[in-house]
Amino acid sequence: MPPQGYGGNWNVVLEQSLAPDVDFIKEIINHVRSFDNVQPENITILGMSNGSALVNRLTIELDDSYFTNAISIVSPLNSFQYREGSFWYNSAGNNNYDMQIVPASGKRILCNSGTQDNLIPYYGGIGVNGYNFLSAQYSTFVLAQNIGFQGAQLEDSQGSEYANDVFKYSYLDGDIVHYKFIGAGHIIPNLSEPIRDFLIN
Numbered sequence: 001m002p003p004q005g006y007g008g009n010w011n012v013v014l015e016q017s018l019a020p021d022v023d024f025i026k027e028i029i030n031h032v033r034s035f036d037n038v039q040p041e042n043i044t045i046l047g048m049s050n051g052s053a054l055v056n057r058l059t060i061e062l063d064d065s066y067f068t069n070a071i072s073i074v075s076p077l078n079s080f081q082y083r084e085g086s087f088w089y090n091s092a093g094n095n096n097y098d099m100q101i102v103p104a105s106g107k108r109i110l111c112n113s114g115t116q117d118n119l120i121p122y123y124g125g126i127g128v129n130g131y132n133f134l135s136a137q138y139s140t141f142v143l144a145q146n147i148g149f150q151g152a153q154l155e156d157s158q159g160s161e162y163a164n165d166v167f168k169y170s171y172l173d174g175d176i177v178h179y180k181f182i183g184a185g186h187i188i189p190n191l192s193e194p195i196r197d198f199l200i201n
Contacts, residue, residue, distance in 0.1 A: 012053040021054060022061055029066050044069035044199065049119075049186065053078070059143070060087050064106030071110045071195060074120055074186055076139030079132040087146070105147050108175045110198045111140045112191060114184025122180075137169060140178035144171035162194065174201050 025045070033040040045067050047055035052075030059070045060081060080097040081088060091099035113120070113136035119128040124135035134142070141153040149171045159167030165182040177198055181188050 012050065012057055022058060025054075025058060026062070026066060041068065043067040044071065046071040046073070046195075047075075048073040049075055051075075056081060057089070059107060059109060060101060060103045061089050063104040067107070069108045069110070069199060071112075071198070073112045073191065074114065074117055074188065075133075076111065076113060076120070076124075076136045077134045077142070079134065082134060082139070082142055103146050107147070108198075109140075109143050109147075109177070110195065111136065111143070111178045112181065112188055112194070113178070114181040114186070114188050116183055117186045119186045136180065137178060140169060140176060141171070144176040147172055147176055149176065163190075166194070168194075174198070 029043060029045075032038055033043065043066065045055055045058060047053070052072035055070050055072045056075065056077055058067070086100045087103055088097040089099055089101045090097050113122050115122045117127075120131075120133055121127050122136050124133055124138065127133050133139075137156065138153065141149075154169045154171075159169045159180055162168040162179065165184075167180045167182070169178040169180065170176070179194050
């Protein structure tokens with residue numbers, strides 16, 4: 001059973017929860033790393049939808065000593081988390097994203113989105129709960145820039161065909177990857193193979 005946020009949602013900007021979710025996840029990670037059968041240097045976090053928004057928050061706010069791989073499913077960055085060329089975070093626990101931050105760079109990141117998602121628009125704009133989302137491809141690009149990528153954003157046409165109606169956009173030798181699922185909505189089928197490929201490569 002994956003961890004669940006207080007009241008059924010995670011503390012991310014416009015959600016009702018003001019729970020200390022970042023500290024909660026840090027405690028879980030520290031507990032998991034205490035077991036002998038865990039590779040503490042190879043922790044992966046994964047979230048979907050609101051859980052993916054929390055993964056984005058953790059990617060921005062936590063250093064790379066907590067986890068190596070971050071996998072977000074159907075939630076690119078929103079304009080609270082990235083705007084005016086900078087990353088922002090909630091410094092006081094009150095959901096005011098008022099403090100700039102430079103995220104730690106030692107992470108690998110996988111982002112997955114469907115082009116027909118009616119809650120979180122693939123090409124950016126206003127979505128669920130009034131969030132203003134970055135486009136899925138631009139969100140991946142700014143994360144790659146933070147890790148150290150210095151080139152131009154890949155054009156939409158530059159994705160490589162991974163499978164039928166699935167295109168892959170890769171930066172930094174596969175450390176930052178976006179999968180575009182053409183025709184998929186808020187629930188993306190057949191994610192296990194691209195996630196496995198990301199983790200083992």
